Amino acid sequence: MSATPVSLRVYMVSNCSGIVYSLAYAYYGHALGRFALNSSGVEGMNSTPLGNAMLLLGIVASIFATVLVTRASMKALQDAIPEE
Numbered sequence: 001m002s003a004t005p006v007s008l009r010v011y012m013v014s015n016c017s018g019i020v021y022s023l024a025y026a027y028y029g030h031a032l033g034r035f036a037l038n039s040s041g042v043e044g045m046n047s048t049p050l051g052n053a054m055l056l057l058g059i060v061a062s063i064f065a066t067v068l069v070t071r072a073s074m075k076a077l078q079d080a081i082p083e084e
Helices: 008-036 049-080
Strands: none
């Protein structure tokens, strides 16, 4: 028995989406922190142009994955929670 009307299934689905968001935000912080914490900015980066392109591609892919997971989570929650 629980103290709230939230079922275990709904709770687990919402927590899974939270884990994905946490990982995405950690990646954003890592990627953008490389530029922000470098004293000379982008010019001082020791990586190759291909490395920078891969970093930007990773950021775009992370944003895309975040949007995709958000939509899937919202659909799953709407299906799991009965309308009143």
